[in-house]
Amino acid sequence: MNVKDAFHAKKHDAKEIFRKQCSSCHIDAGKGRKGIELFNADCIMCHNYGKTASPVSVMRDIPEDKLKRGIEEGVKGSSMPGWADTKGGPLTKEETDSLVEFIKGLK
Numbered sequence: 001m002n003v004k005d006a007f008h009a010k011k012h013d014a015k016e017i018f019r020k021q022c023s024s025c026h027i028d029a030g031k032g033r034k035g036i037e038l039f040n041a042d043c044i045m046c047h048n049y050g051k052t053a054s055p056v057s058v059m060r061d062i063p064e065d066k067l068k069r070g071i072e073e074g075v076k077g078s079s080m081p082g083w084a085d086t087k088g089g090p091l092t093k094e095e096t097d098s099l100v101e102f103i104k105g106l107k
């Protein structure tokens with residue numbers, strides 16, 4: 001982790017990113033957005049070159065159903081939380097689908 005401030009000084013559970021004190025920076029900018037705009041607001045701080053998680057160019061090769069499951073349910077043991085509103089995250093099915101479409105290059 002590169003950020004050194006009160007919010008990022010210690011290790012957090014992946015889900016904590018949805019909490020109020022974190023969502024102002026991590027989630028709120030993505031509200032009402034879809035596709036690339038949603039990705040740039042909520043995902044790119046971790047999913048980019050030189051960051052902790054794979055950039056879009058790498059995720060693009062993941063089969064669509066696996067990609068969708070990864071976003072909705074998260075990745076156990078990593079800082080990737082499940083983003084689906086059915087899993088306690090902020091994203092509707094429609095929003096998740098828009099991310100899959102963007103990552104796969106369909107839109």
Ligand code: HEC
Binds near residue numbers: 001003017026046051
């Ligand atoms: C003031 C804005 C702000 C707040 C509040 C904030 N973050 Fe962040 N966070 C950022 C930014 C910006 C980055 C990306 C930093 C980078 O690109 O190196 C980031 C990155 C992260 C990362 C990814 C680090 C990595 O390199 O993989 C995690 C995990 C994280 N934040 C968790 C949290 C948690 C949990 C909270 C609440 C306790 C929180 N953040 C609150 C702005 C914030």
Ligand code: HEC
Binds near residue numbers: 042053067078
């Ligand atoms: C706080 C950091 C962080 C944020 C924010 C984040 N991710 Fe992740 N993500 C990870 C990590 C770490 C992994 C596990 C390592 C990897 O697969 O690159 C992961 C894994 C994934 C996977 C599974 C990849 C695979 O190989 O199966 C997908 C898909 C994914 N993320 C999409 C997203 C999307 C879309 C968003 C925005 C809604 C997002 N992530 C937000 C950190 C993050």
